[in-house]
Amino acid sequence: MSRMANSTALSADQDRVSLAAAEPTIALGALDGRYRSAVAPLVDHLSEAALNRNRIHVEVEWFIHLCREQVLPGLPELSSDQIDGLRGIVTSFGSEEIAELGMIEAETVHDVKAVEYFIARRLDGLGLGELTPLVHFACTSEDINNLSYAVGIRDAVEQVWLPAARQALDGLSSLAEQAAEVPMLSRTHGQPATPSTLGKEIAVFVHRLGRQVRRIEQQEYLGKINGATGTYAAHLAAAPEADWPGIAQRFVETLGLTFNPLTTQIESHDFQAELYADIARFNRILHGLCVDIWSYISIGFFKQIPVAGATGSSTMPHKVNPIRFENAEANLEISNALLDALGSTLVESRWQRDLTDSSGQRNIGTGLGHSVLALSNVTKGLKQLDVADEVIAADLDSNWEVLGEAIQTVMRAESIAGVEGLENPYERLKELTRGRRVDAEKLKEFVSGLGLSAEAEERLKHLTPDQYTGLAASLAKQFSR
Missing domain, CATH: 1.20.200.10 (Fumarase/aspartase (Central domain))
Structure with missing residues (x-):
């Protein structure tokens, strides 16, 4: 069953009391103190009060479900007003109810049993007092x-x-x-x-x-x-x-x-x-x-x-x-x-x-x-x-040696294509660039002396560090969403 189609699960737009308003006066932890505003929406779902509200929600829906399924002889068919009243126990759960539930738990010394008694107290008002035993029926905590x-x-x-x-x-x-x-x-x-x-x-x-x-x-x-x-x-x-x-x-x-x-x-x-x-x-x-x-x-x-x-x-x-x-x-x-x-x-x-x-x-x-x-x-x-932009550009412009990769790779390609005299491309670029800065003029001079094909030499002479980004821009646009 799709969760989106569910009619009984609590949702953000359901009319219910917000639990986030009960901010502690003095907080032990940063999330309930300094950073409360950033995480307050979680209070409605994962606080102790939210857990108790969800327990009431589950107990109420189990009660309704048992009646709807007619699992026991003598179970009545609940009226729409009674169902609304039962669910109202959940949606009206606020500060007064939190306090009441706390007092019940102080007596029971059991959090889930306290929820059972909390719901049972409200059944008479809905004309369902005789069904008190159905609350928490066949359930363990x-x-x-x-x-x-x-x-x-x-x-x-x-x-x-x-x-x-x-x-x-x-x-x-x-x-x-x-x-x-x-x-x-x-x-x-x-x-x-x-x-x-x-x-x-x-x-x-x-x-x-x-x-x-x-x-x-x-x-x-x-x-x-x-x-x-x-x-x-x-x-x-x-x-x-x-x-x-x-x-x-x-x-x-x-x-x-x-x-x-x-x-x-x-x-x-x-x-x-x-x-x-x-x-x-x-x-x-x-x-x-x-x-x-x-x-x-x-x-x-x-x-x-x-x-x-x-x-x-x-x-x-x-x-x-x-x-x-x-x-x-x-x-x-x-x-x-x-x-x-x-x-x-x-x-x-x-x-x-x-x-x-x-x-x-x-x-x-x-x-x-x-x-x-x-x-x-x-x-x-x-x-x-x-x-x-200007800082990034200046940093890039001061590192022309990064074009060594492009040059030695073109040398490899040219050698495979039959151009002679291009042996040991990696080693030759390593000797030129490792441990030293190389500017545009030195790189162009080096390229001119390699004996590359005219097309390859012209391509490398016009290559600059800011142009040597491959498909980076198109990849960025493709995967930025």
């Missing part, structure tokens, strides 16, 4: 938790992380297009190398990051609801004639998730490990971009556009520090530390169940939050860059 986390993770990725990644990619694409035809000296191993264009080098990152985004867009979000050890034992004890695997699959799919048909007590979390590995890989590629941009800034290939009124350095007025890219680097590293840890720990569970995943999954929002913060900084940082 993990039946509710795995689905709640899957919904929250899906919505966080699709509604927050992916839009942030696409926005950063759009900015990077624009830069690649803008600089597609700007010739630039390459540096392999930190040494002057065959020229490229600045846009082509940026487009490489656009292409790499875009590929990861497409993988993440195809991510499956798995869920199960099959009881204490994945056997449907309680379900069959209560209703032996019901097709419980089919009922479970239909329910999971109404939530916009992919059904996992075989598990222990827990949904195996493999999909989470796959997702976090892909996001971490995206982060690592983005980290490489930040390092390269920072390095280009340091040698003057990019000028940073000062922000009005901003201080670049506390003591050196001439400086504009590349703090957006430095901040992004640090947050990408923190994000990956958490995502890597989650990916490795969540795929293991002792025998049929342990609770290591319970603590681990509460850090998903933090792991994604540092990535979202990094993306925000990259997007802002890219807007503050201006290509320093």
Whole structure:
């Protein structure tokens, strides 16, 4: 079932109380303090309050589903008003309800049981008091938790992380297009190398990051609801004639998730490990971009556009520090530390169940939050860059020796075509260029003495470093989107 066609899953445009407004007065972590504004959208999906709202959502939809499937004798057909009322428990979940649920949990000392009681309190008002036993029917806590986390993770990725990644990619694409035809000296191993264009080098990152985004867009979000050890034992004890695997699959799919048909007590979390590995890989590629941009800034290939009124350095007025890219680097590293840890720990569970995943999954929002913060900084940082054409051109013009590759390759081609006297082309160019600067005149003099065909000699004499960029410009334009 397409997630886009799902009618019961919570969505960004659904009329519900925002959870992001409850900002803590004093925050322990940077994401809930200094950087709250950049990551606030994640609060509606991956905070503790969002987890509880999603638990209520899953419990309510399971209640509705059981009635709709008529799995037990005597279950009524719910009216549309009753269904709306049940779903209203979810959409009205705000600060007062958070506090109420917290008080119930203080008594139960069990978060999922507190959700069950929270819903049960509201059934009388909907004329459904006699169906209180149907809340959390045949469920273990993990039946509710795995689905709640899957919904929250899906919505966080699709509604927050992916839009942030696409926005950063759009900015990077624009830069690649803008600089597609700007010739630039390459540096392999930190040494002057065959020229490229600045846009082509940026487009490489656009292409790499875009590929990861497409993988993440195809991510499956798995869920199960099959009881204490994945056997449907309680379900069959209560209703032996019901097709419980089919009922479970239909329910999971109404939530916009992919059904996992075989598990222990827990949904195996493999999909989470796959997702976090892909996001971490995206982060690592983005980290490489930040390092390269920072390095280009340091040698003057990019000028940073000062922000009005901003201080670049506390003591050196001439400086504009590349703090957006430095901040992004640090947050990408923190994000990956958490995502890597989650990916490795969540795929293991002792025998049929342990609770290591319970603590681990509460850090998903933090792991994604540092990535979202990094993306925000990259997007802002890219807007503050201006290509320093004159600096890039001067750097390229002072390295004519990079044409040695072109000359020795033409010599090889001419030799294959039957032109004599062109032996040892690589060695002859190495003797001319290695460890010394060669200007245009010396190269032209060298070419004139080689005995090339007239056409080849004329071509090389007119070749300049800024023309020796191959297909870089067209590649940049092709892959910048």
